[in-house]
Amino acid sequence: MTEELKNRIETTMQNLRRNKMEAYFCENSAEACELVKSLIKEGDVISCGGSVTLKQTGVYDLITSSDYNFLDRSREGITREEVEEVYRKTFSADVFCTSTNALTENGELYNVDGNSNRVAAILYGPKSVIVVCGVNKLVKNIGEAFTRVKTKAAPPNTVRLGIDTYCAKSGHCVSLNKENPELCEGCHSDGRICCNYVVCAQQRHINRIKVIIVNEELGY
Numbered sequence: 001m002t003e004e005l006k007n008r009i010e011t012t013m014q015n016l017r018r019n020k021m022e023a024y025f026c027e028n029s030a031e032a033c034e035l036v037k038s039l040i041k042e043g044d045v046i047s048c049g050g051s052v053t054l055k056q057t058g059v060y061d062l063i064t065s066s067d068y069n070f071l072d073r074s075r076e077g078i079t080r081e082e083v084e085e086v087y088r089k090t091f092s093a094d095v096f097c098t099s100t101n102a103l104t105e106n107g108e109l110y111n112v113d114g115n116s117n118r119v120a121a122i123l124y125g126p127k128s129v130i131v132v133c134g135v136n137k138l139v140k141n142i143g144e145a146f147t148r149v150k151t152k153a154a155p156p157n158t159v160r161l162g163i164d165t166y167c168a169k170s171g172h173c174v175s176l177n178k179e180n181p182e183l184c185e186g187c188h189s190d191g192r193i194c195c196n197y198v199v200c201a202q203q204r205h206i207n208r209i210k211v212i213i214v215n216e217e218l219g220y
Contacts (some may be wrong), residue, residue: 047089049122114194133213150167
């Protein structure tokens with residue numbers, strides 16, 4: 001790790017704590033899994049957002065094990081009505097695990113969602129929210145977070161999900177074709193995944209949100 005990155009991480013963690021979110025640092029995915037395990041209890045009701053990071057780190061395998069009561073929206077044969085029921089039950093879960101689209105050095109989480117069950121659960125409901133974030137998602141400020149989502153997060157996610165959008169084909173949001181794109185500008189595709197834009201700054205519920213920064217490039 002470079003000295004510059006080390007300083008950026010330390011600044012980010014200080015500002016997360018100033019914003020009433022707990023902050024942790026792990027050198028690798030294995031450490032992150034052990035940390036997550038220490039933050040949850042056997043029998044906890046756990047849900048999660050769709051996340052490549054959780055699967056890459058092994059956190060998804062951990063929380064879906066028989067030690068926990070996992071609310072599974074991806075099980076084989078599940079109906080749309082049952083998926084919606086999982087979304088509703090998530091609001092009363094003990095733990096919600098997710099990643100983030102961007103983490104600013106000011107200690108802010110920036111997330112953009114289509115269906116928005118993920119951002120909803122981050123904001124309210126589950127007793128504890130655990131955010132696992134690779135160093136590749138660290139940005140200086142909300143302006144950089146805005147650009148990151150439109151170039152590095154949304155495009156590969158639409159490809160992963162098989163959604164036919166402008167960014168899936170071009171690799172960037174159509175709004176970036178303008179000289180001064182607005183925050184919420186984008187395509188008008190039925191499959192657009194950038195519908196709600198959420199910044200988590202200072203929290204009222206101290207340490208409800210726990211952010212684990214992992215010294216690896218993870219997810220989108």
